[in-house]
Amino acid sequence: MKKIETIHAVGHVLCHDVTQIIKDKTKGPVFRKGHIVTEEDIPVLLSVGKDHLYVWEKNENMLHENEAAEILFDLCRSEGMKGSEIKEGKIEVIADRDGLLKIDRKKLFAVNSLSEMMIASRHGDFPVKKGDKIAGTRIIPLVIEKEKMERAKEAAEGGPIFRILPFHKKKTAIVTTGNEVFYGRIKDTFGPVVKEKIAEYPTEFLGQTLVDDQKEHIQEAILHYIDEGAELVLCTGGMSVDPDDCTPGAIAGTGAQVITYGAPVLPGAMLLLAYYEKDGKKIPIVGLPGCVMYAKRTVFDLVLPRLMADDPVTFEELAALGEGGLCLNCGVCTFPNCGFGKGVVY
Incomplete structure (x- = not known):
């Protein structure tokens, strides 16, 4: 890049963009970056106060911001993503399918630590839909050293920084515990809420079984659904610490590996998550806290x-939800466009 007098800029x-502002009429670029200056352009450029211009001077050790932006975008993207039109060294990363956004946070931090380039993204571990903006990237200066972009490649280990994991159609079952529901003393109001939640994803609903408060019966119901091909078992009821709350013990009694009983999330502290291994596959068994039945957003929406x-x-990862794990129960819920569930993995 070099600075020259406008009257000598032809060719x-x-x-850089050249902006023209006319009161009450227009404000915007009269010439875009990359434009080849013609003789007719000179009076216009002078009229907007451009006595000098910065023009591209090819240097084998430097890259134009748009060339560098392409490199930065390639480090971000993976299958299921596309880029916006390049503009002023900027490319947006856009989801090209529905799924779960995953971010390699170490790579993202490493690239952003290099300076003269940036990547700003939405938070990872949340769903995205086709057409959603995932991230915005930009090269800061008009030109940047090739060596700097090589360092970016090394920092990102060749990428990708972002991935979109597709959702899988899962055979899902609900096991509802509690003598009061099993014997018909009260109507089950938990199951319908859970069905509504899982309906947001591709699922095949295998059914719902009502079980009394005996640990052995709960355990049998869970294992029955797994034998029937369930790929996700959701347990409702009996998840607190009262002596007759047997669901946690029943889940552990199946032989599943309990990841946690309890999470630093409100609503949702009594979450239990376990994985049952069968035929080389890990089948999640989730003990849902009672708040899922009545609270608009809970730990279940995060998991x-x-x-x-x-x-x-x-x-x-669950322990890291402590920061951001407090739902503020806003009058108008804007989840996931809020701080709920935006934990930081240390």
Whole structure:
């Protein structure tokens, strides 16, 4: 890039947009970056106060911002994504399918630590739909060293920084516990809420079984559904710490690996997550806290998308939900466009 007098700019390529502002009429670029200046352009450029211009001067050690932006975008993208039109060294990363957004946070941090380039994204581990903007990228200066972009490739380990995991159609069952429901003393109001939640994803509903408060009966119901091909078992009722709440013990009694009983999330502290292994596959068994029945958003909304995308949930990730794990019960719920569930993995 070099600075030249406008009257000598004919034939040169602009390195920047030239903005024209006419009160009450227009405000915007009269010439775009990349425009080749013609003789007719000179009076216009002078009229907007451009006595000098910055024009592209090819240097084998430097990259134009748009060339560098392509490299940065390639480090971000993976299957199921597309890019916007390049503009001023900027490319947006756009979802080209529905799924769960995963972010390699270490790579993202490493690239953003290099300076002169940036990637800003939405939060990972949440669903995205086709057409959603995932991230915005930009090269900061008009030109950047090739070596700097090589360092970006190394920082991102070749990418990708972002992935979209597709949701899988899962055979799903509900086991509802509690003598009061089993004997018909009260109507089950938990099952319909859970059915509504899972209906947002591709599922095949195997059924709902009502069970009394005996641990052995709960365990049998869970294992029955797994034998029937269930790929996700959701248990409602009996999840607190009262002596007659037997669901946690029943889940553990199936032989499943319990990841956690309890999560630093409100609503949703009494969550239990376990994985039952069968034929080399891990089948999630989830003990749902009672708040799922009445609260608009809970820990279930944070965990369910990951289970539907076969994205293993770890104890450390659940523990990290403590920061951001408090739902503020806003008058108008804007989830997921809020802070709920935006934990930080340390």
